[in-house]
Amino acid sequence: xxxxxxxxxxxxxxxxxxxxxxxxxxxWWRSKVDGARLCAQIxxxxxxxxxxxxxxxxxxxxxxxxxxxxxx
Numbered sequence: 001x002x003x004x005x006x007x008x009x010x011x012x013x014x015x016x017x018x019x020x021x022x023x024x025x026x027x028w029w030r031s032k033v034d035g036a037r038l039c040a041q042i043x044x045x046x047x048x049x050x051x052x053x054x055x056x057x058x059x060x061x062x063x064x065x066x067x068x069x070x071x072x
Contacts, residue, residue, distance in 0.1 A: 024042070026053060026056070027054055027055070031047060039055075039059060
């Protein structure tokens with residue numbers, strides 16, 4: 001196998017892995033200093049502790065419930 005074919009195969013495998021990647025979850029973070037809350041995907045720093053989550057989108061809103069009413 002030539003070097004260019006090997007490199008192309010590696011790039012194709014990398015892109016396939018990226019296609020399956022999911023977004024990072026969101027969490028509520030609470031300040032250890034004043035109790036303020038912040039919604040973020042990663043910790044804002046050492047003075048913060050995780051307070052709730054995980055949530056699927058920004059704003060840390062809970063996943064909406066979907067009710068299915070069967071048709072007769």
